[in-house]
Amino acid sequence: MPGSGLQWADNEFYGRPMNQGSALLARDQIFYPLYAGLILLALVLRWLSLPFQSHDMQDFLLQWYDYIVTHGRFAALSDNFYNYTPPYIYMMTAVSYLDGVVDRVTLIKSISILFDGISAFLIYKIALLVRPDRRLAMLAAALFLNLPTLILNGAVWGQCDIIYTTFLLAFAYYLMRGCPFQAILMYAIALSLKVQAIFLAPFFIYLLLTRAIPWRALILPPMIYGLLMLPAALAGRSWISLIGVYAGQAGFMHSLSAHAPNAYMFFQDGLSEQARSYFAYGGLLVAGLVSLLVLASHFRLRPPLPPLFVILAVTLWLSLEPSLLPRMHERYFFPADMFAFLFACLVPRAWWIAVLFQAGSALAYAQYLASSVSDFPVDTVYAAHIGAVAMIAAVAGVAWYYRPYVRKPA
Numbered sequence: 001m002p003g004s005g006l007q008w009a010d011n012e013f014y015g016r017p018m019n020q021g022s023a024l025l026a027r028d029q030i031f032y033p034l035y036a037g038l039i040l041l042a043l044v045l046r047w048l049s050l051p052f053q054s055h056d057m058q059d060f061l062l063q064w065y066d067y068i069v070t071h072g073r074f075a076a077l078s079d080n081f082y083n084y085t086p087p088y089i090y091m092m093t094a095v096s097y098l099d100g101v102v103d104r105v106t107l108i109k110s111i112s113i114l115f116d117g118i119s120a121f122l123i124y125k126i127a128l129l130v131r132p133d134r135r136l137a138m139l140a141a142a143l144f145l146n147l148p149t150l151i152l153n154g155a156v157w158g159q160c161d162i163i164y165t166t167f168l169l170a171f172a173y174y175l176m177r178g179c180p181f182q183a184i185l186m187y188a189i190a191l192s193l194k195v196q197a198i199f200l201a202p203f204f205i206y207l208l209l210t211r212a213i214p215w216r217a218l219i220l221p222p223m224i225y226g227l228l229m230l231p232a233a234l235a236g237r238s239w240i241s242l243i244g245v246y247a248g249q250a251g252f253m254h255s256l257s258a259h260a261p262n263a264y265m266f267f268q269d270g271l272s273e274q275a276r277s278y279f280a281y282g283g284l285l286v287a288g289l290v291s292l293l294v295l296a297s298h299f300r301l302r303p304p305l306p307p308l309f310v311i312l313a314v315t316l317w318l319s320l321e322p323s324l325l326p327r328m329h330e331r332y333f334f335p336a337d338m339f340a341f342l343f344a345c346l347v348p349r350a351w352w353i354a355v356l357f358q359a360g361s362a363l364a365y366a367q368y369l370a371s372s373v374s375d376f377p378v379d380t381v382y383a384a385h386i387g388a389v390a391m392i393a394a395v396a397g398v399a400w401y402y403r404p405y406v407r408k409p410a
Contacts, residue, residue, distance in 0.1 A: 067079070130307050
């Protein structure tokens with residue numbers, strides 16, 4: 001059995017399961033119109049977002065798509081014309097077979113929108129696992145589909161962060177169910193899709209050291225990475241370039257913060273290149289020390305792990321690391337936004353944390369997305385700074401909810 005339920009001995013801190021809402025949702029004339037309205041709203045918002053083209057869509061994604069179509073699709077995989085790992089390009093290649101039937105921008109965005117739906121299903125499954133109330137789980141999934149940063153990231157921007165986040169949700173789901181091999185398989189796929197999944201590495205180390213995940217499962221990440229690179233290798237791309245994708249990405253960013261809503265936003269302007277390097281190395285050192293302290297605190301709780309701890313710990317790591325590390329992008333908080341929402345579904349009194357996460361990332365997105373619109377009516381020059389204040393408060397809120405586990409006896 002995966003833990004002992006939610007271990008609601010912490011009720012005095014986290015609050016009791018939400019019974020009032022359940023009673024209200026038991027009325028068909030309230031629940032079904034509400035649920036249908038949320039689903040319809042999610043579809044309409046995505047449909048309205050499809051025509052928008054960001055600079056990333058114009059300068060990168062459409063260029064990659066055009067290269068795939070003009071260079072023989074599978075044959076194009078032999079070339080290094082993109083700076084992601086190949087699995088996303090496989091998906092872009094698959095949807096390209098509808099080229100001419102469906103608009104290209106729509107085809108590219110449809111990949112992320114598909115994973116919006118898959119993630120919503122996982123939100124439903126996780127909520128149902130924690131609180132055996134089907135209607136509450138359905139409502140959580142429907143609300144998830146309407147999250148501002150979910151819509152802005154995929155349907156508006158055309159980014160694909162929801163894809164690796166989907167596998168992080170699956171990782172948490174299987175871990176909560178006590179299925180370690182399925183959990184590490186999902187994490188391995190997430191890590192093969194985006195290097196930002198490495199933010200969970202300290203938590204993964206904790207799971208290994210406490211034997212929540214067996215050591216023999218360590219063979220899965222490199223194996224999965226190799227399997228997912230195989231089609232590109234068969235097409236003719238060298239293994240050296242495939243193995244070095246993430247190393248190439250490391251040198252792409254030079255600012256201390258690329259609109260990432262963290263503390264670096266407030267003092268990076270005006271710094272010399274040398275000063276930025278010093279701050280970057282100092283930030284790495286601080287991030288390492290804080291990560292070690294948080295990791296050490298985990299060991300006060302031993303498996304089997306309560307599901308609430310899994311969701312909270314994943315949220316903590318996914319938000320703490322981009323808060324402390326230099327040279328982060330605004331989108332690197334995206335998985336934390338999704339997990340913070342999930343935590344708020346399980347702990348309703350934590351709704352304010354989910355709101356702060358959404359505000360922090362949405363404001364950071366706004367500063368970039370507004371630059372893609374000529375004569376944008378609102379000045380967004382300080383949007384990311386305001387978002388940073390919200391995000392710092394949100395991460396502090398997650399740490400505050402983590403306190404009871406730090407106090408647990410070993």
